[in-house]
Amino acid sequence: MNHIILIGFMGAGKTSVGKALAADLGLRFTDTDRLIEEQQRATVNEIFERHGEPYFRDLETAALKELLRARERLVIAVGGGLPVRPKNRKLLKELGTAVYLKAKVETLEKRLAGDQTRPKLKGGALREKIESLMEKRAALYEETAQLTLDTDGLTLQEVIKEIETNVL
Ligand code: S3P
Numbered sequence: 001m002n003h004i005i006l007i008g009f010m011g012a013g014k015t016s017v018g019k020a021l022a023a024d025l026g027l028r029f030t031d032t033d034r035l036i037e038e039q040q041r042a043t044v045n046e047i048f049e050r051h052g053e054p055y056f057r058d059l060e061t062a063a064l065k066e067l068l069r070a071r072e073r074l075v076i077a078v079g080g081g082l083p084v085r086p087k088n089r090k091l092l093k094e095l096g097t098a099v100y101l102k103a104k105v106e107t108l109e110k111r112l113a114g115d116q117t118r119p120k121l122k123g124g125a126l127r128e129k130i131e132s133l134m135e136k137r138a139a140l141y142e143e144t145a146q147l148t149l150d151t152d153g154l155t156l157q158e159v160i161k162e163i164e165t166n167v168l
Contacts, residue, residue, distance in 0.1 A: 003067070003074045003096035004167055007083050007141055009134060010118055011111035012101040013151060013159070014077035021160050022075035025168075031077040032063045039063075044079075048119035057085060064091040081120065083144045084137060092144055097167050100145035101159070104152050105130050 006014040015031060022029035033044055036059045040047055047056050060082045082088050092098050108130050112121060121129050142148055147166050151159055
C-alpha cells in the first residue's frame with residue numbers, strides 16, 4: 001500500500017506534520033497512540049501504569065499489524081518508542097515509506113517541558129531523559145527511515161514540501 005509513516009522522538013512534530021501532510025495530499029491521518037487509546041479506552045499513561053511498558057509495546061505491534069490491513073493509503077504517525085523493537089521495524093518496512101523527523105535535543109526539550117502525557121518522561125531531569133533515550137534510539141530511527149529530515153529551522157510547510165518531493 002505504501003503508506004507514509006512518520007517516525008522520530010516524542011515532540012519531533014509527527015502529529016502536526018502528519019495532519020498537515022495528510023490534509024495536503026487528501027489522505028487520512030492516523031496515529032498508533034490514538035488507535036491504542038481508542039481500543040483500550042484508556043490513555044497511554046493509564047496503560048503504562050496498569051499493565052507496564054512491555055504490554056504497551058505489544059499493543060503497538062498489534063496496531064501495526066492492523067494497519068497492514070488498511071485499504072486506503074494513509075499518513076501514519078507512530079509512537080517515539082515503536083521503532084525500537086526489531087519486529088516493529090520489520091512491520092514498518094512492510095507498511096510503506098518511513099520518514100524520520102529529526103530534531104535537536106534543545107528543540108525537543110522546549111516542546112516537551114511540562115508535558116504530563118508521556119510516561120517515559122516522568123520524574124527526574126527532562127534533558128537527561130531525552131538525551132539517554134535519544135542515545136539508544138537515534139541510530140534505529142536512521143536505520144528504519146528511507147528519508148531523514150532535519151526539521152530544526154524548517155517551517156511546517158517546508159517539512160511537508162520535502163516529504164512530498166522525496167517520498168511520493
Ligand atoms: C513513547 C512515545 C509516545 C507514546 C508513549 C511512549 C516513547 O508517543 O507512544 O508515551 O517511548 O517514545 P509520541 O512519540 O507520539 O509522543
